[in-house]
Amino acid sequence: MTRLLYLLGALALLGSPSLAQTYNITKYGAVGDGKTLSTRAIQQAVDACNRGGGGIVEVPAGTFLTGTVNLKNNVNLHLNDGAVLQGSPNLTDYQTYSVPEYGTNRYGILYTVDAQNVSLTGHGAVDGNNEVFYDFTKAKTLDTATTRYTRQKNNYRRVASGVGDGPVVPKDRPRQMVIFAKCRNVRVTDVSLLNATFWTLHFADCDAVNVDGIRLWTGMLVPNADGIDVTSSSNVTIENSDIRAGDDGLAIVGYDHHFEIAGFSGLKHPCENINISNCNIQSYSSGIRIGFLDQNPVRNVNVSNCNITNSTRGIGIFLRDEGSIENLTFSNVRIETKLRTGDWWGNGEAIHISAIRGKDKVKLGKIKNVAFNNVTCKAENGILLYGTAESALEDITFNGLSLEFTDSPLNDVAGGNVDLRGNSDPKFGLFARDIPAFLAEHVKGLTVNDFKLQWTNPRAPFLTHGIETNNVTGLRVRHFTGTGAPSNPKAAAVALKNSPGAVVDRSKKDIKKL
Incomplete structure (x- = not known):
């Protein structure tokens, strides 16, 4: 008995997932029918988990329609097998931000800022629902001012019919699908990130980030749909992942002024100590x-x-x-x-x-x-x-x-x-x-x-x-x-x-x- 008590105590100190408090989003009113908007219910589960000191916010099998949700300290959003967080087709369901140079834009499905010990895990999916926000029957073309110095002039990259290699034409859309901004100790593992309308997974001014074993497929004809963007962040590991993105598969940059595009200010420090290994990438x-x-x-x-x-x-x-x-x-x-x-x-x-x-x-x-x-x-x-x-x-x-x-x-x-x-x-x-x-x-x-x-x-x-x-x-x-x-x-x-x-x-x- 003494040994059993000792082992239980040790597991508690290590933060064993089996002992972590679990907050199932359906207990807060989320409905996985692909029709009912569940943003508020998901946010209530996240808030309750944060108030309780942290734990697991569980998304069970089903398709849960959502706008923008904000993760918080010590929260693990865990997507079970068969679970899908799908982006709402209604732009007004996403949180807004304004930048004078760029006007008003909207965050995507997950926007997390100033959080520590935060994670997105499980074998379910986050789906940006990009088919709603693009015209897949039309391709963006280069203007004559851009092509005037090319060998082919106005014939440069011309497509005889159809959309060719794209990119297809965007409509009004949410921006980054999953953002972690100014966060510390961030983990994204195993999940599928699909059909983003803009950058898919963005780490901005973060420290201690691990991405492992994810499937990230945006759709190869979709412009601006980067895979993973790491901006002015430190100590980042990205490994064992399958990334197929219309735009850049992985972008490692030291933006400062560009932070304002996403509605938050950056700090003047490098993007450094980045390790990328064992990944398959298409772009x-x-x-x-x-x-x-x-x-x-x-x-x-x-x-x-x-x-x-x-x-x-x-x-x-x-x-x-x-x-x-x-x-x-x-x-x-x-x-x-x-x-x-x-x-x-x-x-x-x-x-x-x-x-x-x-x-x-x-x-x-x-x-x-x-x-x-x-x-x-x-x-x-x-x-x-x-x-x-x-x-x-x-x-x-x-x-x-x-x-x-x-x-x-x-x-x-x-x-x-x-x-x-x-x-x-x-x-x-x-x-x-x-x-x-x-x-x-x-x-x-x-x-x-x-x-x-x-x-x-x-x-x-x-x-x-x-x-x-x-x-x-x-x-x-x-x-x-x-x-x-x-x-x-x-x-x-x-x-x-x-x-x-x-x-x-x-x-x-x-x-x-x-």
Whole structure:
């Protein structure tokens, strides 16, 4: 008996789930018929759980229609097998917020702010009900101002009929489906997050976050429906998850001014210490995006053992503002990318790193110390490293890189262009350029070890060299197996321009000075 009492006491101290207080939402009036609005009942269960010191808010099997619900300290919202929290089709059921620059918007299904020890768990689903908030019969198209510098001009990414690769046209809609803002010790495990109308899962200014084993499917034709966005947050682990998003699969950014879009203010601190592993990712934009219009730095990001497939960009690293991006490592990653029709960002690059001004009157930051180890790519466009005189890329390393550059059925309407959108000068946003397999411009310290390049059915006239550099210092290329595009007799294995002191272990006949 004494031993039994001791064990029970130990379990209580450890917070055993079996001893946690459970608050079933149906006891507060929620009805899982897919018709009855249950927002108030769900919120009452959450509030009761919080007042009682914490525990489990249980969602049983059934479809529970809801607007915005706010989780609180020490609350675990647990979705049982067969449980669905489905977003209401009525916009007025969602909480509003106003920002002068963007007007009035609405939160999504779960909005949690200033909470600790909060979690979303179980094998049920949160469903954003996006079919109500989009016109799936119409596709967004690029305007002529955007396409005027492309190779195809007004024919760029044209679709002969139907919606092609989308994206489809949004109506008025709720914003982020699940938000945790200024929260500490956050856990999201096992759940399915489906059919978001905007960003799906957003961690803003959070610390100590774990995402494990989730299924996140937004619908590949849906714009702005990012998978997981981590903004100005620290100590985040994302693992063992299946992410299929119309927009960026994973976005790791150091936003500050953009916090206001979501109706809360950000703090001036980095987005740092992020680990991503064992995930399968698909996106019609970037599989993994790091940075963009960031005031805060992004640093210490590790990505390992991931597959990025059926994507428009594989890994995209973007600097457009004052926040620097540094200390990134990508290991054991498989990437497959394609050209697309429609108004998506990216143009088939397996890896894209760019630093170019996107905001005036700031001191532009830097991208530095980025390493790729054992990365295998199959892509319909080349690898792009694009720094500028104002912000050269620094210390970029590839160890064990394989690229199969494949012909694309969309070359006539999309190929032969570079996409640097988000920058200040439209001439260098989306523009025509001949395409090498590996292009590096304005880089200080570039090492490429064990690079295997294969061209598959290269037919496009704009294809050129195997590796092309311009304004690169500290270039080291060792064990490069590959050639220029076989379809172009003037293409070289390695073409160097303004790249003094380059060390390339190829014969002189394989190296061209531009």
